[in-house]
Amino acid sequence: MNLKNTVNNPTSKPKLSLLAFALNQQRYKINFTSFNALLALLLALLIMTITFALSTGRYDIEFIKVIKILGSHIVDLPNDWKIVEQRVVELVRLPRILVAALCGAALSLCGAALQGLFRNPLVGPQIIGVSSGAAFGGVMAILLMLTDYWISLFSFGFGSLALLLTLGISRSGGGSNILSLVLGGIVTSAFFASLIALVKYTADPDDTLPTIVYWLMGSFNESSYTDVLYVLIPLLTAGVLVIRMRFIINILSLGEEEAHSLGVNVDRSRWMILLSITLMIAATVSVSGIVGWVGLIVPHFARMITGANHARLLPVSMFIGSIYMVLVDTVARTASYGEIPIGVLTALLGAPIFAWLLYRTQLRGWSND
Amino acid sequence: MIEVKNISFCYPNSKSAIFEGHNFSLKKSQVLAILGPNGSGKTTLIKTLLKILPISTGTIQHSGRCSYVPQYTASPFDYTVREMTVMGAGGQHGMFSTPQKQDYLRCDEALEKVGMLSFAAKSFTQLSGGQRQMVLIARALVSNPDIMILDEPTSALDYYNQNKVLQTIKELANQGKAVIFSTHCPLQALQVADQVLLVKKDQQSIFGSASEILTSRLLTDLYQLHIARDHSFPREIIAPIYD
Numbered sequence A: 001m002n003l004k005n006t007v008n009n010p011t012s013k014p015k016l017s018l019l020a021f022a023l024n025q026q027r028y029k030i031n032f033t034s035f036n037a038l039l040a041l042l043l044a045l046l047i048m049t050i051t052f053a054l055s056t057g058r059y060d061i062e063f064i065k066v067i068k069i070l071g072s073h074i075v076d077l078p079n080d081w082k083i084v085e086q087r088v089v090e091l092v093r094l095p096r097i098l099v100a101a102l103c104g105a106a107l108s109l110c111g112a113a114l115q116g117l118f119r120n121p122l123v124g125p126q127i128i129g130v131s132s133g134a135a136f137g138g139v140m141a142i143l144l145m146l147t148d149y150w151i152s153l154f155s156f157g158f159g160s161l162a163l164l165l166t167l168g169i170s171r172s173g174g175g176s177n178i179l180s181l182v183l184g185g186i187v188t189s190a191f192f193a194s195l196i197a198l199v200k201y202t203a204d205p206d207d208t209l210p211t212i213v214y215w216l217m218g219s220f221n222e223s224s225y226t227d228v229l230y231v232l233i234p235l236l237t238a239g240v241l242v243i244r245m246r247f248i249i250n251i252l253s254l255g256e257e258e259a260h261s262l263g264v265n266v267d268r269s270r271w272m273i274l275l276s277i278t279l280m281i282a283a284t285v286s287v288s289g290i291v292g293w294v295g296l297i298v299p300h301f302a303r304m305i306t307g308a309n310h311a312r313l314l315p316v317s318m319f320i321g322s323i324y325m326v327l328v329d330t331v332a333r334t335a336s337y338g339e340i341p342i343g344v345l346t347a348l349l350g351a352p353i354f355a356w357l358l359y360r361t362q363l364r365g366w367s368n369d
Numbered sequence B: 001m002i003e004v005k006n007i008s009f010c011y012p013n014s015k016s017a018i019f020e021g022h023n024f025s026l027k028k029s030q031v032l033a034i035l036g037p038n039g040s041g042k043t044t045l046i047k048t049l050l051k052i053l054p055i056s057t058g059t060i061q062h063s064g065r066c067s068y069v070p071q072y073t074a075s076p077f078d079y080t081v082r083e084m085t086v087m088g089a090g091g092q093h094g095m096f097s098t099p100q101k102q103d104y105l106r107c108d109e110a111l112e113k114v115g116m117l118s119f120a121a122k123s124f125t126q127l128s129g130g131q132r133q134m135v136l137i138a139r140a141l142v143s144n145p146d147i148m149i150l151d152e153p154t155s156a157l158d159y160y161n162q163n164k165v166l167q168t169i170k171e172l173a174n175q176g177k178a179v180i181f182s183t184h185c186p187l188q189a190l191q192v193a194d195q196v197l198l199v200k201k202d203q204q205s206i207f208g209s210a211s212e213i214l215t216s217r218l219l220t221d222l223y224q225l226h227i228a229r230d231h232s233f234p235r236e237i238i239a240p241i242y243d
Helices: A018-024 A032-055 A064-069 A082-115 A131-145 A148-172 A176-203 A210-217 A227-246 A246-252 A258-261 A266-288 A293-305 A309-334 A342-364 B042-049 B081-093 B103-113 B129-142 B159-174 B185-191 B217-222
Strands: B001-007 B019-026 B032-033 B057-062 B068-069 B147-150 B180-182 B193-199 B206-209 B226-228 B235-242
Touching: A032 A064, A032 A082, A032 A293, A032 A309, A064 A082, A064 A246, A082 A227, A082 A246, A082 A266, A082 A293, A131 A148, A131 A176, A131 A210, A131 A266, A148 A176, A148 A266, A176 A210, A210 A342, A210 B001, A227 A246, A227 A266, A246 A258, A246 A266, A246 A309, A246 B081, A258 A266, A258 B068, A293 A309, A293 A342, A309 A342, B001 B042, B019 B042, B019 B193, B019 B206, B019 B235, B032 B042, B032 B159, B042 B206, B068 B129, B081 B103, B081 B129, B103 B129, B129 B147, B129 B159, B159 B180, B159 B185, B180 B185, B185 B235, B193 B217, B217 B226, B217 B235
Parallel strands: B032 B180, B032 B193, B068 B147, B147 B180
Antiparallel strands: B001 B019, B001 B057, B193 B206, B226 B235
């Protein structure tokens, strides 16, 4: 990219480490070389995190063995590991870790896109009511003692219904602005939260109630390769769509009228993004229950590294979200004898981190207006 | 370039019109100033010209691209000046478009035109009001418009920056663009505009050449305050006489 006036010529600071280099570039124009380097660094970090997570657990497996087990699928390696180790890595931990990574990526992508769309850095995937709707769907399926497949289907169905409700409420006033959308989201969330409470009240306290409560707290326990597909497919379709709309999200973050005056079809692009996000949120809820805070916090960290431009923010958020989720899930399954529900852990970590972010932005300001 | 006939606007659930009966036309290289008290519907008129709001009656015909410079922009996110400017390329190429190399080149060209290229890598939110206005003008230039519409571009600026914006408006007109801007300062209209539209709520708007329309009588009637126009200074001035 031949752009004049490059404030920070990358070639002038060759001694900086890669991350510091990327950080140093953050405020300036898109420098594709450094941005690609940053993505490569994050990918390497993600792979390392996943390998570390695969070797960690109640059944300890050496790091090198994990690499060998995985590598044996690509190249021929001498088989010096036990069959049980291979099973633990490939059948127990890998699907779970992949689901965690994909959910982290999807939730963070949704959070970053929603924050841009709603022009508000305090927005998370819960804001449009889809999480509550999807959670209610899952809870209903559990109450009716349906299989996992139905839990996913119900989650997605009620998640979509929640989006329709939110849109319906926001449009009933004749307006289609962001504020009415937020209010619609609040109403929808509250509505489904009360329905969930009702289901809990009617559930069998010895059987379905504990399952519901535990499911709602979120967990990647019992994740299978089918679950990997449940999240991967929405991420590859809806997620790619959202990333492709990165420039439009930049413009939408300036506000409706300005976006309109800049030639953007505001309504169409907004609903397209919201629908894609609904698909991803519903998919994550269906495999893991409600995992809060990730979509709210991760984009803030990503923004610190990349700046506000969604062209960089969205992919970087996904990587950081993946790494964060895999790490938190590793803690969830190893920190105590029993498993800590991941939703509880992300909230426990999320609240203080968010308080720190608030403190930091209070000092600096999101903008100087 | 742009021809507006008898347009009116009222909100869907409201019976009273925000404005009605506006007529004006503007040719290439001409500047139109819209003057009117607060609440007279200047901004609404601009939004209808941009088709952000639909007109209730009348017709708006214009040839060529229309571009808009808002009074201010408040994004909660900290875009750089170049990122902000290149958004002027907008959704021209569809929902999935991203700015291409030529968009960045046009963006830098536009920034250079308004003297802001050296700020390209700076944060937009850290600029002064005048600098921001210049960046917003550059952003509007990126799409290479034929008509530029500016909503009160000088209202939050000091005299130096007001002058800078007005000079930029003149230059844009010299380059063949039709420029429409709203202002609360009749003197600016007198010095920059060829045509003037006076709008007042519930009254027929008045349109004509700047020197004819900007009389003490019409302005006094418009603002309900004595406005003097004096020919004796080295250049003509128009000033309010506060009570």
